[in-house]
Amino acid sequence: MEKRKLIDFVLALLAVIFVIVTVLAALYYAPLEPLDVSTVLYHQDDYTGDDIRVKGVVQDLSGTEFALEDITSAVFIDVSYADSGDLDAGIVNGTTVYVLGRLEPDVGIAAREVEIADDPDEPAGWRSPYSAKIFYFHVPAAWTSFLAFGVVLVCSAAYLWKGGQKWDTWALSSAEVGLVFCSVAVISGALWAKAEWGYYWDWNDTKLFSTFVLWLIFIAYVAIRAGAVRHESIPRVAAIFGILGFAAVPISFLSSRIWTSLHPNVVATSQGHLSAEAGAVLMLGVVAFTLVYATLFSRRTAIERSVIEIEGIKEQLEDAE
Amino acid sequence: MIGVEQFYWAYLVIWAGIVLYVLYLTHRQNRIKREIDLLKEVMESGGK
Numbered sequence: 001m002e003k004r005k006l007i008d009f010v011l012a013l014l015a016v017i018f019v020i021v022t023v024l025a026a027l028y029y030a031p032l033e034p035l036d037v038s039t040v041l042y043h044q045d046d047y048t049g050d051d052i053r054v055k056g057v058v059q060d061l062s063g064t065e066f067a068l069e070d071i072t073s074a075v076f077i078d079v080s081y082a083d084s085g086d087l088d089a090g091i092v093n094g095t096t097v098y099v100l101g102r103l104e105p106d107v108g109i110a111a112r113e114v115e116i117a118d119d120p121d122e123p124a125g126w127r128s129p130y131s132a133k134i135f136y137f138h139v140p141a142a143w144t145s146f147l148a149f150g151v152v153l154v155c156s157a158a159y160l161w162k163g164g165q166k167w168d169t170w171a172l173s174s175a176e177v178g179l180v181f182c183s184v185a186v187i188s189g190a191l192w193a194k195a196e197w198g199y200y201w202d203w204n205d206t207k208l209f210s211t212f213v214l215w216l217i218f219i220a221y222v223a224i225r226a227g228a229v230r231h232e233s234i235p236r237v238a239a240i241f242g243i244l245g246f247a248a249v250p251i252s253f254l255s256s257r258i259w260t261s262l263h264p265n266v267v268a269t270s271q272g273h274l275s276a277e278a279g280a281v282l283m284l285g286v287v288a289f290t291l292v293y294a295t296l297f298s299r300r301t302a303i304e305r306s307v308i309e310i311e312g313i314k315e316q317l318e319d320a321e
Numbered sequence: 322m323i324g325v326e327q328f329y330w331a332y333l334v335i336w337a338g339i340v341l342y343v344l345y346l347t348h349r350q351n352r353i354k355r356e357i358d359l360l361k362e363v364m365e366s367g368g369k
Binding site: 137194292307316317320 | 326327328330331332334335338339342343346347349350353354356357360361363364367
């Protein structure tokens with residue numbers, strides 16, 4: 001018992017240290033621009049299928065060139081959008097252009113959204129580079145929620161396969177903690193979107209929608225378990241629900257890579273456009289959030305063990321009566 | 322600078338969310354501990 005308390009203490013201490021280091025690094029060390037994307041791309045015949053931000057001269061599918069000197073933001077959309085007729089909008093000097101994403105051989109680049117810039121002298125880059133620092137917490141929170149739901153998957157499968165209350169306890173605890181991190185990722189992402197895109201949410205965006213569905217699935221999981229009735233079939237039903245619910249994790253992760261999405265892909269793309277400093281701070285954040293997860297998971301499982309202990313005592317009292 | 326407000330809001334939401342959850346867990350753990358102590362007392366007193 002004492003050993004468990006010691007492990008909990010060390011975990012919590014490490015989590016606090018890493019959280020503080022991450023916060024300081026994100027505020028004072030991390031670059032405002034997490035992406036190293038100064039490369040000017042033009043008709044990249046040898047460039048296939050990777051998302052990238054673009055500055056400089058671009059070309060649409062009809063072959064028309066645009067001198068885009070005032071790009072203040074870039075979003076990544078599939079080149080298939082080029083067929084939607086969005087390219088017909090005339091682009092004049094001094095406009096702010098939101099530029100596409102996937103480049104295919106001989107396809108060139110297509111502009112999707114065009115708006116007149118308020119300030120033509122605004123430097124190129126993210127519309128809101130300061131809010132981009134949310135990235136250093138948003139991504140680790142999302143990663144931690146995926147990890148937590150992965151633990152739900154493994155523990156649920158183990159419960160169905162082997163039985164044993166500890167697997168059920170771990171699955172329940174991990175789902176609840178994962179839900180906290182998923183909520184953090186969704187809300188922080190929405191706040192970033194407001195600054196960068198101008199709105200909090202886009203229901204048509206596959207990344208946002210699939211993550212929202214993932215969030216709802218685990219809200220339902222926790223709600224099932226939080227019910228006052230503790231029927232003996234509930235752990236088994238929850239285990240099946242947890243396994244099926246995990247399917248939403250890869251869908252959420254891959255959605256912006258497979259389907260059209262405004263959500264940037266800066267991690268785990270084949271090119272990996274994160275700068276070294278941004279990558280280091282991001283890794284710090286991932287370690288910090290994973291430690292926070294481990295600490296919260298440990299505390300949550302302790303509570304569940306206590307609940308089981310109470311039930312045992314109550315049964316003893318009933319037997320004594 | 323655009324986005325500063327959102328950055329601090331996000332900062333607040335992230336850490337306030339985690340801290341609130343820790344407080345909730347602590348509260349729940351303390352309540353359960355009290356319940357266990359009470360039940361043990363009942364057991365020791367012979368179920369009275």
